[in-house]
Amino acid sequence: AQKITQTQPGMFVQEKEAVTLDCTYDTSDPSYGLFWYKQPSSGEMIFLIYQGSYDQQNATEGRYSLNFQKARKSANLVISASQLGDSAMYFCAMREFTPGANNLFFGTGTRLTVIP
């Protein structure tokens, strides 16, 4: 079974608008972390935001916020006031904190295109 599911292969958004990138996850571990990474065309992976499974509040980092719905096992990324530089691939990832579990599971990614 897929640990991380991103159902939107591609998304378009108008510059200055907000956009939501979907992510659902699957785990039976009560302790886990969720990450979002941005990958521009240059290829490097840039860490954007983190949400812990026990965090009471949704994470925010500047224009990025994470809409965490634990019961639904979803961790959607919201980008407000989109900029042209936001055009990139976006990956959702999860890490389980069970002792001995070291993997970071990735989704298949969403390609975001910001339209001027």
Place this chain on the structure above:
Amino acid sequence: DVKVTQSSRYLVKRTGEKVFLECVQDMDHENMFWYRQDPGLGLRLIYFSYDVKMKEKGDIPEGYSVSREKKERFSLILESASTNQTSMYLCASWTQGFRDTEAFFGQGTRLTVV
């Protein structure tokens, strides 16, 4: 400034060649990982290491091996390169014990096997 460095950005090799991809991190991280990235498949784990001389298979280890002789260096080896190993390879590292520590990635190596 923390850094994960991969030895090559672009690499072209012939079928059957032995290929070495090197990754070095300067953050004293215990955990190091090799991922392969293909369109529509996301990042898939090939091998990881949580200590010097330790290695664990990931989801797609076939055709690959790894070496970690020093804490800062993790090498991915393609024993006999094949065309289906043409891909983007990403090395990552992170520290143990801090739950919200993100993984740091190298710049990636685009390998083409002809």
